[in-house]
Amino acid sequence: MMTTSPDNSGSSSETPMRIYDKNFQITPAYRESLPDMQNSDGSQIKGANVPILQVGSSNFRLPLRYQPRDGAPITLETAVTGTVSLAAGHKGINMSRIIRRFYEFANHVFTVDTLPEILRCYKEELGSTEARLRLVFNYPMLQPSLRSQLAGYQYYRCAYESTVNGQGRERRFIHFDYVYSSACPCSVELAEHAREKRNIFGVPHSQRSKARVIAEIAPSTTCTIEEIQTRCLAALQTETQVMVKREDEQAFAELNGAYVKFVEDAARQLFKELDADPRIADFQIACAHLESLHSHDAVAVINKGIAGGLDANFSDFANLVC
Numbered sequence: 001m002m003t004t005s006p007d008n009s010g011s012s013s014e015t016p017m018r019i020y021d022k023n024f025q026i027t028p029a030y031r032e033s034l035p036d037m038q039n040s041d042g043s044q045i046k047g048a049n050v051p052i053l054q055v056g057s058s059n060f061r062l063p064l065r066y067q068p069r070d071g072a073p074i075t076l077e078t079a080v081t082g083t084v085s086l087a088a089g090h091k092g093i094n095m096s097r098i099i100r101r102f103y104e105f106a107n108h109v110f111t112v113d114t115l116p117e118i119l120r121c122y123k124e125e126l127g128s129t130e131a132r133l134r135l136v137f138n139y140p141m142l143q144p145s146l147r148s149q150l151a152g153y154q155y156y157r158c159a160y161e162s163t164v165n166g167q168g169r170e171r172r173f174i175h176f177d178y179v180y181s182s183a184c185p186c187s188v189e190l191a192e193h194a195r196e197k198r199n200i201f202g203v204p205h206s207q208r209s210k211a212r213v214i215a216e217i218a219p220s221t222t223c224t225i226e227e228i229q230t231r232c233l234a235a236l237q238t239e240t241q242v243m244v245k246r247e248d249e250q251a252f253a254e255l256n257g258a259y260v261k262f263v264e265d266a267a268r269q270l271f272k273e274l275d276a277d278p279r280i281a282d283f284q285i286a287c288a289h290l291e292s293l294h295s296h297d298a299v300a301v302i303n304k305g306i307a308g309g310l311d312a313n314f315s316d317f318a319n320l321v322c
Contacts, residue, residue, distance in 0.1 A: 036094075044091050045089075049088050049089065050088050051087055051088050052086040053085055053130075054083040054085065054132060055085075055086050055092070055093055056081070056082045056083030056084055056093070056098045057080075057081070057082055057083075057098040057099055058081040058083075059080070059081060060079070060081075060099050060102075061078065061079050062078060062080070062103075063075050063077055063078070064106065064108075064110050064135065065107075065108070065110065066109065066110050066111070066137070066139070067109045067111050068224075069226040069227070073109045076137045076139065077137065077138075078135050078136065078137045079135070079137070080133070080135055080136075081132075081133070081134045081136075082098040082101075082102060082118075082122065082131070082133050082134075083098075083131070083132045083133075084098075084122050084123065084128035084130065084132075085129050087128075087129070093128075097125055097126060098122070098126075101122060101125055102133075104121075105118055110160065111160075111222070111224075112160045112162070112172045112173075112174055112217060112222070112223070113172065113222055115135070115160055116164065116172065118133055119131040119132070119133055119162055119163070120164065129165075130163070130164065130166055131163070131164050132161070132163045132164075133161065133162050133163075134159050135159060135161075136157075136158070136159045136175075137158055137159070138155045138156065138157055138158070139155065139156045139157075139158045139225050140155050140156075141153070141154050141225075143239070143242055145241065145242075145243045145245070146247075146248045146251035146255070147245075147247040147250075147251045148244075148247055148248050150243035151243060152242030152243040153242065154239075154240075156176060156177060156178070156225065156229065157177040158174065158176055159173075160172075160173070160174060161173040161175060170219075172217045173214055173215065174213075174214075174215045174217065174223060174228055175212070176212070176213045176215070176225065176228045176232070177210060177211070177213075177322075178210065178211045178212075178213065178229070178232040178236070178239070179208060179209070179210050179239070179322050180208075180209050180211070180238045180239050180240060180266075181206055181207070181208060181209065181238040181239075181252070182209040182238070182260075182263070182266060182289045183204055183205075183206035183238075183257065183259075183260045183261070184204060184205050184206065184260065184262070184293070185260040185261065185265075187204040187205045187293065188204040190204075191204045205291075205292045205293045206256055206292070207289055207291055207292045208290055208322055209263075209288060209289040209290060210288050210290075210321075210322045211232065211236070211267075211270055212285070212286045212314075212320060213228060213232065213270065213283060213284075213285055214283060214284045214285075215228060215274060215280045215282075215283045216280065216281045216282040216283065217279060217281065218278065218279050218281035219281075221278075221279040222279070223279045231270075231273040231277065232270065234273055235269040235270045235272065235273040236261070236266060236269060236270070237255060237258075237259040238252075238255055238259050238261075262289075263287050263288070263289045263299060263300045266287045266289070266300070267285055267300040267301070267302040268302070270285045270302075271283075271285060275304065281306075281309075282303075282304050282309040283303065283304050283310065284304075284311070284312065285301065285302045286299070286300075286314045286316075286317070286320065287299065287300045287320075288321070290322070297320075299317050299320075301314045
């Protein structure tokens, strides 16, 4: 029911009802009458009438299927961020289209090669010149123990990312977090010195460490998460373990003794492995060794170093704590 009351001019005005009408049915004419502030003209812009480089929706979640290198697709919870550019003179974008358009691909089986098609749809749907899409998920891989013949699932924090610019250049990236153990070479030598010179037993320090790799996949090629993991393992050797019995713990101690490394060593060893793969057109590597000797961390950043490529501008070291 609507009630009326006189206003100051002597005319009457309606007082809206404070109810939710669950039986209300939308008609095409009513939908057409709905206001759309995002598509209003440039006169409605607040602030400077300048382009916006990225605008969209971040961290909307849904289960997506991914294709492992071997075997059937797996379903993983995924956080999605989709953005487009917005030209000067335009008030805004319809944010819901970012999500609605993505949901049209929700039943696809995803690899890093799936994303450019979605970006092309974003550009067409939203009239933008540039677009960006990132899918973040935890990727399981069954890893064997060192000696006991057991196996357990290691989860890797990963992301697929793709961008397309105003000239139509499409780029694809795999983000990969790799957790490993780092035994300090200096500590090993000092412990050995104490044993040899003074017959004193010392324990070299080692710590859990993390490398974050961003690998750009070369055009007309493809690459899998499993292949990035294989490269990291070949470079560093001392990946943390899932299933461990006494023989595995002993083996891990031997492994750390065989592959001692400073953070500088880890960054350079990863560089060597990634640089050897022609499918990886560019890369950035950030390493953090969470020192058990110090109350701070040792960090290093390195990149492939190609003109116009990924740089070494990384500062999010706190996010490498593991």
